[in-house]
Amino acid sequence: MSTARFDELIHAPKRLEIVSLLAAAQWADFKYIRDELGLSDSVLSKQLSILESAGYVQIRKRFVGKRPRTSASLSPAGRQAFDQHVAALQRILARSQHDAHAQPVAEADRGISGR
16 A cells, blocks of 8 residues: 655646546547546646656657657656555545544534634
8 A cells, every 4th residue: 555645746636637547547648638638738738747847747749640649648656646645635534534423522622613
């Protein structure tokens, strides 16, 4: 099991969607990612550049016939960061589920106010 580590870079909603999609594939075409997530070319390009700069994504550019084709894949560092981020999110959820099933304590005793 991965060490839990919350990753601010991955946690941004669009990047989290991209990394989640890439985690399920070896390589994914730019067009597929764009269409599957409903992103514009410019938004996807920017987010992939951020992930690539962090070392989380590898970009492959090639030609199919005379048409350029860009594909992306999670790097080993990206896979590890994603797994650790998911573990951190699961830990947060487990804590909240544990708290919800714990014996009720007066809210004032737990430092909770304003409900």
